[in-house]
Amino acid sequence: MSDHKTMTLTLIVWRQKNASDPGKFETYTAKNITEHHSFLEMLDCVNEDLIHTGKDPIVFDHDCREGICGMCSQVINGAPHGGQDRTTVCQLHMRKFKDGDTIYIEPWRARAFPIIRDLIVDRSALDKIIQAGGYTSCHTGGVADGNAILIPKPVADEAMDAAECVGCGACVAGCPNGAAMLFTGAKISQLALLPQGQAEASARVRNMSDAMTECGFGNCTNHYECMAACPKGINVKFIARMNREFLKAQFA
Amino acid sequence: MILDGKCPTGPIEKTWDKHRFDLKLVNPANKRKYNVIVVGTGLAGGAAAASLGELGYNVQAFCYQDSPRRAHSIAAQGGINAAKNYPNDGDSIYRLFYDTIKGGDFRAREADVWRLAQVSNNIIDQCVAQGVPFARDYAGYLDNRSFGGAQVSRTFFARGQTGQQLLLGAYSALSRQIKLGTVKMYERREMLDLVVVDGVAKGITCRNLVSGQLESYAADAVCLCTGGFVNVFYLSTNAMGCSVTANWKAHRKGAYFANPCYTQIHPTCIPQAGDYQSKLTLMSESLRNDGRVWVPKKKEDCGKHPNEIPEDARDYYLERKYPSFGNLAPRDIASRAAKEQCDDGRGVGPGGRGVYLDFADSIKRLGEDTIRERYGNLFEMYEKITDENGYKRPMRMYPAPHYAMGGLWVDYNLMSNIPGLFVLGEANFSVHGANRLGASALMQGLADGYFVIPYTIGGYLATVKPGQAKADHPEFKKCEDDVKSYNDKLLSINGKKTVFEFMRELGGLMWENCGMARTKESLEINLKKIPALREEFWKNVKVSGSGAELNQQLENAGRTADFLEFGELLCRDALHRNESCGGHFRVEYQDEGEAQRDDVNYCYVGAWEFKGDNKVPELHKEPLTFENVHLAVRSYK
Numbered sequence: 001m002s003d004h005k006t007m008t009l010t011l012i013v014w015r016q017k018n019a020s021d022p023g024k025f026e027t028y029t030a031k032n033i034t035e036h037h038s039f040l041e042m043l044d045c046v047n048e049d050l051i052h053t054g055k056d057p058i059v060f061d062h063d064c065r066e067g068i069c070g071m072c073s074q075v076i077n078g079a080p081h082g083g084q085d086r087t088t089v090c091q092l093h094m095r096k097f098k099d100g101d102t103i104y105i106e107p108w109r110a111r112a113f114p115i116i117r118d119l120i121v122d123r124s125a126l127d128k129i130i131q132a133g134g135y136t137s138c139h140t141g142g143v144a145d146g147n148a149i150l151i152p153k154p155v156a157d158e159a160m161d162a163a164e165c166v167g168c169g170a171c172v173a174g175c176p177n178g179a180a181m182l183f184t185g186a187k188i189s190q191l192a193l194l195p196q197g198q199a200e201a202s203a204r205v206r207n208m209s210d211a212m213t214e215c216g217f218g219n220c221t222n223h224y225e226c227m228a229a230c231p232k233g234i235n236v237k238f239i240a241r242m243n244r245e246f247l248k249a250q251f252a
Numbered sequence: 253m254i255l256d257g258k259c260p261t262g263p264i265e266k267t268w269d270k271h272r273f274d275l276k277l278v279n280p281a282n283k284r285k286y287n288v289i290v291v292g293t294g295l296a297g298g299a300a301a302a303s304l305g306e307l308g309y310n311v312q313a314f315c316y317q318d319s320p321r322r323a324h325s326i327a328a329q330g331g332i333n334a335a336k337n338y339p340n341d342g343d344s345i346y347r348l349f350y351d352t353i354k355g356g357d358f359r360a361r362e363a364d365v366w367r368l369a370q371v372s373n374n375i376i377d378q379c380v381a382q383g384v385p386f387a388r389d390y391a392g393y394l395d396n397r398s399f400g401g402a403q404v405s406r407t408f409f410a411r412g413q414t415g416q417q418l419l420l421g422a423y424s425a426l427s428r429q430i431k432l433g434t435v436k437m438y439e440r441r442e443m444l445d446l447v448v449v450d451g452v453a454k455g456i457t458c459r460n461l462v463s464g465q466l467e468s469y470a471a472d473a474v475c476l477c478t479g480g481f482v483n484v485f486y487l488s489t490n491a492m493g494c495s496v497t498a499n500w501k502a503h504r505k506g507a508y509f510a511n512p513c514y515t516q517i518h519p520t521c522i523p524q525a526g527d528y529q530s531k532l533t534l535m536s537e538s539l540r541n542d543g544r545v546w547v548p549k550k551k552e553d554c555g556k557h558p559n560e561i562p563e564d565a566r567d568y569y570l571e572r573k574y575p576s577f578g579n580l581a582p583r584d585i586a587s588r589a590a591k592e593q594c595d596d597g598r599g600v601g602p603g604g605r606g607v608y609l610d611f612a613d614s615i616k617r618l619g620e621d622t623i624r625e626r627y628g629n630l631f632e633m634y635e636k637i638t639d640e641n642g643y644k645r646p647m648r649m650y651p652a653p654h655y656a657m658g659g660l661w662v663d664y665n666l667m668s669n670i671p672g673l674f675v676l677g678e679a680n681f682s683v684h685g686a687n688r689l690g691a692s693a694l695m696q697g698l699a700d701g702y703f704v705i706p707y708t709i710g711g712y713l714a715t716v717k718p719g720q721a722k723a724d725h726p727e728f729k730k731c732e733d734d735v736k737s738y739n740d741k742l743l744s745i746n747g748k749k750t751v752f753e754f755m756r757e758l759g760g761l762m763w764e765n766c767g768m769a770r771t772k773e774s775l776e777i778n779l780k781k782i783p784a785l786r787e788e789f790w791k792n793v794k795v796s797g798s799g800a801e802l803n804q805q806l807e808n809a810g811r812t813a814d815f816l817e818f819g820e821l822l823c824r825d826a827l828h829r830n831e832s833c834g835g836h837f838r839v840e841y842q843d844e845g846e847a848q849r850d851d852v853n854y855c856y857v858g859a860w861e862f863k864g865d866n867k868v869p870e871l872h873k874e875p876l877t878f879e880n881v882h883l884a885v886r887s888y889k
Contacts, residue, residue, distance in 0.1 A: 018801075035639075036525040044752070045528055051750050051794060051805065059804055061318065063491040065531045067633065068416055069322040091636045116462055117802045124439065127319050131431040135424035136383050140303040140702050141374065143381035147338065150392030160385040160411055163420065167321055196383045 007033045007099040011046065013058055014106045019114055025104075028058075035095035039082065040065060040072065042094055058105075060119040067091040067231065070166030073173070074119050075106040080170035080229040088168065088231040108173035112180070112216040123169050125215035126183060132211035133204035134187040136196050149195050162190040164232040174229030177218030182226035184208050185242035186234050192245050202252035205245040255508070255859055255874035258663040259363035264880045265345075268367040271664070272707050276714035283308035285718040287471040288709065289456055290314070291443045291498055294323030295415075295694060296677025297477030298422035299701025305426075305434035307706055309713075312469055313426070314441045314458060316493055321423040324479060324491040325697060328415025329536035329630070330399060331407035332379075332694040334372040339396050343404040345369045351402055352692060353881045355582055356657070356685020357834035357849060359514070359857075362880055363664060364682045371703040372695050376408055378702055382421040386410050398541060398580065399690040407691045412536055412629045418694055422701070441467070442807065443498040444738075445731040446474065446505045446673065447721075453673035454721035457731040459739075461807065464800040466735055468728040470721050473672045473709055476502060477701070480656030480678040482515055484815045484822060485767070486759020488653035489521060489534040495811035496818045499660055499679055507668040508859035508872060510681035511658035512818070513826035516688055516835045517768050518654035519586035522637050522647075523606040527756075532652040533637055535609075535630050537586075537690050540579045542614040542623060543647070545570050545586070547598040547607050554600050558608055558646045569593055577888040584687045584835050584847075585888060587651035591768050592845070594650075601648040608646035615643065651768060655693060657684040657835060658825075661859040661874075665708035666700060669859075672716070674709060676700035681857065686834025739799045742809045747792030751808045754789050758782065758812070758819055766823050771839045775827040779820060783866070786816040821860055821869060828871065829854055851883055 009030040016023030030046050037045070040062050047057035063071040072089040076082035082092045097103065105119065113121040151159075163186070171182035188205050191197030197204070220239055227236045260267040260274075278286065286309050290301040293315040301313040315323060337343040348369040353360060376394070380386065386408050387395040396405040410417040429435040438458070445457035447468070455470040481496035482488040503509045520540065522533045546566045548554050553561050569589055571578045581589070590607045593599060600606045615623055620643055624631070631642045638648070659681040666674050666682070677697040684692065721727075761781055765774035789812070797803040831854045832838045832847035841848045857874040 034526060034528075037528055038530075038637075041528050041530050044530055048750055048752060051796065054796065056797060057805065059802060063317060063322060063493050064324060064327050065492060066327055066489075066533045067636075068327050068413065069317070069324070069491060070319075071317060071322050086632070087636060091633070093636065093639070095639060120802070123318055127321075127427065127430075127437075127439075130321075130424065131427040135428045136381060137428060138378070138381040138425075140299075140306055140378065140425070140706065143377045146336070146376045146380040146386070146394050149380060151388050152392045153388050153390045156385050156388040156392075159383075160387075160417075163385050163410075163417060164413065166416070167319065190385065191383050194383050194385070196381055 007094065007097065009033060009097065009100070010102040012102065012104045015058070015118055016115055018117055023115070033094050035093065037094045038065070038090060039076070039092040039094065040090050058119065059117050062090055065090040068166060070168035073108050073121065073168055073170070075108065075173060077104050080108065080173040081231050086231055086233045108169055110172045110178035112178060113169060113172065125217070126167055126169060126180065128215055129180060129184055129208055129211045130187065133200070133207040136191065137200060151194060155193055159190045159193040162186040162193070162234065162238050165234050166232055168231065170229040170231060171226035172217065174225040175218065176223055176225065177221060179220050180212055180217040181220040181239045181242065182230060182234055182236065184212050185238040188245055189238040189241040192241060201245060202249035205242065205249045209246055253872045255661065255857070255872050256663070257361055257874055258665065259361060260664065264362060264366050267363050268370055275707055275711035278710045278714050280308060282718070284310060286310065286713050287312065287719070289469055289471040289474045290477060291456060291475065292323065292477035292479060293320035293423070293426065294325035294477060294479060294677060295419055295422055295697030296701045297475070298323065298419060298426050299698050300475055300477060300676055300705045301435050302422060302425035302429050303702050303706045304709065305429035305432070308434070311429070311435040312438065312471065313435055314438045314443060316440065316442045316461065318439055320426055320437060320439065321420060323419060324494055325419045325694065326416045327491065328694055329412045329534070330538040331397065331409035331414045331691040332375065332418060333399070333406050333691040334376045334408060334695065335369055335406060336373055336376060338394060339405045341404045343406050347404065348372060348406065350881055352683065352689060353685070354886055355687055355689040357687050357886050358685065358851070358855070358878060358883055359511070359833055359876065360683050360685030361876065362878060367704065368683050368696060368699050371699045374703055375695060375698045379418055379421050382424060384410060384417045384421045397538060399538060402689065409538070412627060415694055418698065422698070443478070444501060444735045444810065446502045447728055447731050448505050448670060449721045449725060449727050452671045455723065455728060457728070457735050459735070462802050464798070464803060466732045468723045468732055470723040470725070470728065472713060472716060472718055472720070473674060475674040475676055475705065476660065476679050477676045478679045480659070481818060482653040482656050484758070484819050485653040485762045486755050487524060487529060487532050487763070489518060489532050492531060495814065497811050497814045500814040500818050502660060502668070502670070502673060504862050505670065506862065507670050507673060508661040508861055509658070509821060510661035510857050510859040511825065512822040512860070513829055513836045514657035514686045514834060515653060516583055516655040516657060517587040517651040519583055519590055519651050520609060520649045521652035522634065523601055523650040525602065533633065534652065534654060535634060535647070535649065537583065539609060539627060539630060542626065543579065543609040543611050544568055544613060545579050545607055545609055547593045547600060551597045554598060554604065558600070567598070574888045581888050582687060582689060584837070588768055588837060590649070590651055606648035606650045609649045610646035611642065612646070655688055657681065657686060657688050661857065665711060666705060667708070667712060672712065674705060676705060686836055736799070739806060739810070742793070742795050742806060742813070743799060745791065745793050745795065747794050749792050750794055751805060751812050754785065754793060755812045755815065757785060758816055761785070762819055766826055769837050769839050770826050772827065775823045778823040779827065782816065782820045782823065789813065789816055824869070825858055825860065829858065
């Protein structure tokens with residue numbers, strides 16, 4: 001509220017007109033920011049100032065602003081989503097910063113995610129991985145009763161742990177190899193844990209792994225940066241499970 | 253004009269089965285000759301595109317986000333209803349039907365609601381087959397919980413992320429069809445016009461949001477699955493990109509807009525913290541299963557720490573006013589009750605705009621771990637936003653615009669009054685009447701997408717020759733030219749106020765004068781002020797950059813321009829409806845504080861026809877008849 005003291009911050013933001021523009025950092029000042037501003041609301045305020053002074057506002061992806069759609073994607077001071085545990089940029093609040101701070105803001109940087117403009121990147125490679133096999137091939141209609149398949153709670157819970165992935169790509173941005181193995185491993189594990197996923201398990205892991213490579217993602221060398229960056233706390237054990245599934249598929 | 257919903261007649265429990273049999277079929281070999289456009293990839297659009305692609309139609313699907321997985325259905329937390337009666341607590345298709353008709357305050361069509369209740373069970377099976385990780389018990393059976401407005405446990409859920417998991421299920425089915433080549437997916441596209449050729453919907457005009465290019469797509473049918481419009485209030489629980497634009501463009505091309513005044517205000521959202529705020533965050537009403545809602549009895553206690561206010565100084569007003577439903581009273585009732593307490597000066601938190609939602613009793617009864625297991629992610633979200641720990645002190649909540657029951661008018665086949673234009677999910681008006689019950693939005697989106705449109709679209713397509721309109725038809729060029737000159741105009745104004753400033757102003761007017769409580773006077777104020785604001789917008793808005801590039805200001809300007817037209821229609825509808833029902837509460841029409849319906853004069857769907865810019869729209873009526881549920885005063889006492 002207005003009775004709170006406000007902060008003034010220096011923002012150093014990556015600006016890039018389009019994919020072929022080399023891009024550069026620009027410096028801006030954010031004024032009258034309270035601890036209750038979310039990070040994106042802080043950027044909204046900066047953009048309103050830029051528009052009033054006739055400058056191009058900073059372009060960034062965002063939509064639900066409640067941490068679930070996976071659209072927002074910024075590297076803040078070197079950390080995807082700003083480094084707060086289990087938090088997307090839109091849920092990061094300015095109480096995590098101090099008056100006078102300098103904040104670096106960059107887009108996801110990975111070979112498989114070309115920059116579109118400023119902080120917006122093209123993440124369609126993640127969709128391609130899902131298209132390669134991140135589903136059960138059931139038809140609409142003509143399926144069994146939901147209770148015909150028994151799934152004990154611990155199994156359902158673990159599948160849900162994997163299914164929480166919002167597909168934001170922070171794992172890729174955090175990984176020194178630009179790997180998408182946490183993303184892919186989470187989907188493979190969700191379906192590998194569930195009885196419904198068994199029929200296509202071998203083909204799924206092979207096809208999704210191939211798609212990962214074709215899209216230009218790197219490989220896992222156990223840095224665990226993905227798990228640290230993940231706003232949903234997806235565990236690296238799902239990468240291990242993917243590797244196990246992959247090995248199993250070689251004999252299937 | 254009296255509108256005909258083309259509902260099947262006869263015993264209600266046979267209507268859908270009989271209608272399905274009566275519908276014409278498209279021969280399997282002919283399906284691939286038909287092109288179908290699906291706009292929006294939420295639960296309705298994603299499910300429709302996947303199912304229609306699987307049937308063999310050529311589908312083109314569109315979304316404004318960078319991936320079809322991000323549509324705002326993803327934000328639904330609480331759950332999805334189905335009449336499975338797994339808990340053996342007395343549920344049935346008939347009861348779900350009855351609850352939905354009653355919950356909607358008798359302003360929905362019986363046949364549509366029956367169908368929804370009937371297919372609800374198929375949805376759960378479908379999602380399970382897709383690998384949606386619904387909550388299960390230790391023996392492996394599906395778990396259920398109770399939810400606002402229902403006295404049985406019929407809600408299926410996946411932690412606090414049910415919408416996300418259901419959408420990912422639909423997205424996975426869609427991804428499979430994309431891979432198979434039956435669906436062509438167009439991301440980062442915004443529909444900016446509906447192309448109507450000789451009175452029939454034949455395609456859309458889109459803006460490629462990356463390149464700025466205008467693109468035309470032709471088809472034999474167009475499905476709008478474009479969600480709701482409550483961002484007209486500026487601050488709502490909707491995503492930032494949610495708009496009325498696609499629906500409004502269709503309305504301007506002749507599609508009737510039904511019951512726009514039926515808007516839902518969700519009772520449990522995190523209160524606003526400041527003027528800079530961009531959106532409000534909803535906390536699932538499943539929290540009301542274990543949380544108790546209260547405010548201090550005395551105004552002077554409002555400033556105190558809640559834990560210092562003794563039990564006998566607290567007013568558990570929902571339990572007091574509605575003893576049989578208590579904290580689970582339906583959303584419209586719970587929202588208005590919260591507003592009443594705050595208007596009475598007993599609200600808590602900044603500006604006195606908040607009520608407490610208290611878990612202390614449940615934690616005492618069940619332990620903190622159980623509460624954490626049920627709602628952990630919600631408590632976490634609350635703490636991130638407010639910096640307060642909901643396990644240690646009661647959460648603060650306030651109502652916020654959340655869902656649109658009104659939408660484009662459709663008949664029983666989900667087809668609008670424009671042949672070839674279908675409308676699914678929240679974008680249509682069909683099943684929720686004047687108020688939607690909790691966990692019913694997900695049910696409707698998936699019902700329309702998986703189990704209704706695959707049948708009803710065939711009934712239409714079987715009557716038209718495929719490929720009649722192509723994108724080189726002059727009407728497509730005309731629509732592109734119109735969109736281009738519209739955008740050029742927005743870019744050329746170069747005024748002093750930003751798009752957000754206008755949107756905030758419009759939202760303020762809507763919330764103040766057409767929000768939770770409406771009066772003739774407040775609505776008449778809006779009918780003067782909104783056109784004036786619209787006029788100012790077109791003289792004084794500042795939109796920089798060009799149309800031929802990624803330009804978020806231009807996107808928002810277009811959406812705001814549409815809201816500035818639509819907001820007026822919403823107020824006009826609210827003014828004409830001289831009764832209170834569901835989410836539409838007119839202060840003049842109440843009985844001891846409870847909404848007073850007028851079934852003699854207003855038991856109809858009000859569908860508005862666009863008559864031109866700044867012209868009064870024309871009202872058409874579709875009378876509602878109730879043969880299976882007795883029209884009665886809706887009481888939750």
